[in-house]
Amino acid sequence: MQTDPQLDRLRGSIDNLDTAIISLLAERFKITQQIGLLKRERGLAPADPEREVEQIGRLRQLAIQSNLDPEFAEKLLNFIVAEVVRHHEAIVREAPDTTL
C-alpha cells in the first residue's frame, strides 16, 4: 500500500466520512422500513411517482449547491431506492399473505 504522511491523513478523513455516510444510510433504511410498514397499514401504494419527482429535483438542486454533478445525485438516489425496494420485497416475503 502507498504510504505518505499527507496521503495517510487524507485517507483517514475519507474513512471518517465513510463511517458517517454508512451510519446515515443505516438510519435512512430504518425510516424507509417504517414507511413500508406504514403504507401497508394504511393501504397506500408502495410507489409514489410524484414524491419521487420531487425528491429527484430536490437532490439535483442540493448537488449543484454542493458542487456535485446533479446526474451523480440522481443516479445515487436511484441506487439507494433500488435497495429500499429490495428491503420492501423482503417484508412481503416475510408476510406473503399481506400486500404492501
Next chain:
Amino acid sequence: MQTDPQLDRLRGSIDNLDTAIISLLAERFKITQQIGLLKRERGLAPADPEREVEQIGRLRQLAIQSNLDPEFAEKLLNFIVAEVVRHHEAIVREAPDTTL
C-alpha cells in the same frame, strides 16, 4: 402525492438525512480531489489495489454492524469510486501535459 401526517414526518426525516449524505459526499469528493493532486505531485500511481481491498473490508464490516447488507456497502463504494475516477479524468483533461 400521498399525504398522511405520519408519512410526511418520516419523509421529512429522509430529506434531512439525504441533505446530510449529499454534504458528506461533497466533502469526500473534495478530499479525493486533494488525493488526486497529491498523487500527481508525488508521482504515485492513481490506483492502490491494497488500499481498495482494505477499504472494502472495512466498509463491509461497518455495514454488518449497522445492520446493512455488506454487498450493498461494497457496491456503493464502487459506485462512488467510479465518480472519483471520472473527477480524476477531468483533472487530466484540464492538464493534458501532466500525468496523474
